[in-house]
Amino acid sequence: MKLLAPSILAGDWWNIGEQIEATIRGGADLLHYDVMDGHFVPNITAGYEILSQIRKRVSLPIDAHLMIENPDKYIPKFVEAGANWISVHIENNPHIHRTIQLIKELGAKAGVVVNPGTSLSLIEEILHYVDYVLLMSVNPGFSGQKFIERSLERLRTLKEMRDAINPECLIEIDGGIKESNIKEVVLAGADVVVVGSGIFSAKDIEAQTRKLKNLMLEAVSV
Ligand code: DX5
Ligand code: ZN
Numbered sequence: 454m455k456l457l458a459p460s461i462l463a464g465d466w467w468n469i470g471e472q473i474e475a476t477i478r479g480g481a482d483l484l485h486y487d488v489m490d491g492h493f494v495p496n497i498t499a500g501y502e503i504l505s506q507i508r509k510r511v512s513l514p515i516d517a518h519l520m521i522e523n524p525d526k527y528i529p530k531f532v533e534a535g536a537n538w539i540s541v542h543i544e545n546n547p548h549i550h551r552t553i554q555l556i557k558e559l560g561a562k563a564g565v566v567v568n569p570g571t572s573l574s575l576i577e578e579i580l581h582y583v584d585y586v587l588l589m590s591v592n593p594g595f596s597g598q599k600f601i602e603r604s605l606e607r608l609r610t611l612k613e614m615r616d617a618i619n620p621e622c623l624i625e626i627d628g629g630i631k632e633s634n635i636k637e638v639v640l641a642g643a644d645v646v647v648v649g650s651g652i653f654s655a656k657d658i659e660a661q662t663r664k665l666k667n668l669m670l671e672a673v674s675v
Contacts, residue, residue, distance in 0.1 A: 455669045456482035456645040458516055459662065460627070461507075462498055463596040463649030472658055473511060479662025483514040483538065485627070485647045487596075488531075490521040493545055494594040501527065501534035508535030516540070516645075518566065518627065520593045525552055532559040540564030540587045540625075543575055553582050564625065568592065569601050573610055580618045585645065586611060590638075591628030596649035600629030605641045612642030635665055639672035 459476040461469065461484055473484065486504055491497040508515060517536035521527065524541045525548075531539055539556045543565055546552055556563035564585040565576055569592060576586060588611055590604035608626060615622050625645035626638050638646060648665055655661035 454623070454644055455639060455673055456623075457662065457666045457669060458483045458485040458625070458645055458647045459652045460485040460487060460596060460647050460649035461653075462487040463653040465653065470510065472653065473507070475658040476652060476662045477511070477513060479659040480666040481513065481662055483516045483645075484511065485516045485518060485649075486536070488517055488519045488521055489594065492522045493542065494520040496594045501530040501536075504531065504536060505534035514538060516625075516647075518587065518593075518647075520566075525555055528552070528555055529559060532556075532561050536561060538562040538564060538585070540566045540585070542566045542568065542593075543579070544568055544571055549579050550582065553579060557582075557584075566593075569604065569607075573607060573614065577614065577618070580614060580622065583619070583622055585623040585625050586615065587625040587627055587647075588643075589628055590626055590630065593628075597654075598629055600631075600634055604628075605637060608638060608641035608643060615642075632665065632668065635668045636672040639669050 459481050464472045489496045489498045514537040516538040517531050539561045553563045562584040565583050566587040568589050591598040623644040626643040627647035630648050631651035
């Protein structure tokens with residue numbers, strides 16, 4: 454399964470409804486929704502109330518990437534607002550098992566997120582329990598950053614770990630992915646690819662989404 458997830462944070466929020474619809478026409482599989490609190494990461498974005506407005510108008514799954522302190526406090530609100538996938542970082546969570554169970558009990562898919570500077574060995578245990586691992590290929594906080602090349606090697610390592618420990622688990626990659634490297638990340642093991650500026654900076658968002666989705670499918674058809 455190869456899924457494309459536009460990161461709507463990178464969109465033009467004056468026209469976000471139209472832009473989301475364009476990505477859906479272009480073949481988007483889920484919407485990636487970045488939540489930042491100004492503490493865990495040096496930026497602030499939108500919360501669960503705005504997510505619920507999107508939910509009312511869109512039937513695609515919404516993938517909420519929580520870059521926040523105290524995620525357990527807010528997870529029920531995000532599920533209630535309509536998030537279908539929820540991911541939380543390993544770096545600020547000594548009770549990751551509890552958090553992952555909470556997300557699952559509430560009926561959402563549960564993911565763990567790993568920053569570029571975090572050893573993959575830290576997620577070895579929780580890999581048994583998650584529905585997906587989100588590998589960051591930039592430091593979280595902003596869209597439009599450059600892809601960290603070592604992420605390809607990390608993807609390959611993570612794929613080996615996933616195949617051995619939990620073959621059902623999906624691997625998602627997030628940060629700096631564009632036309633120029635989307636095939637490479639799929640070939641290295643990504644099942645779900647998040648693209649922000651690589652979609653929303655295009656003039657024709659629908660065509661750009663379709664182009665990226667086709668590149669992902671081409672990568673696996675050879
Ligand atoms: C970064 C976010 C990403 C980001 C992706 O903290 O988690 O989802 O919006 O944007 P691009 O694809 O532009 O790097
Ligand atoms: Zn993200």
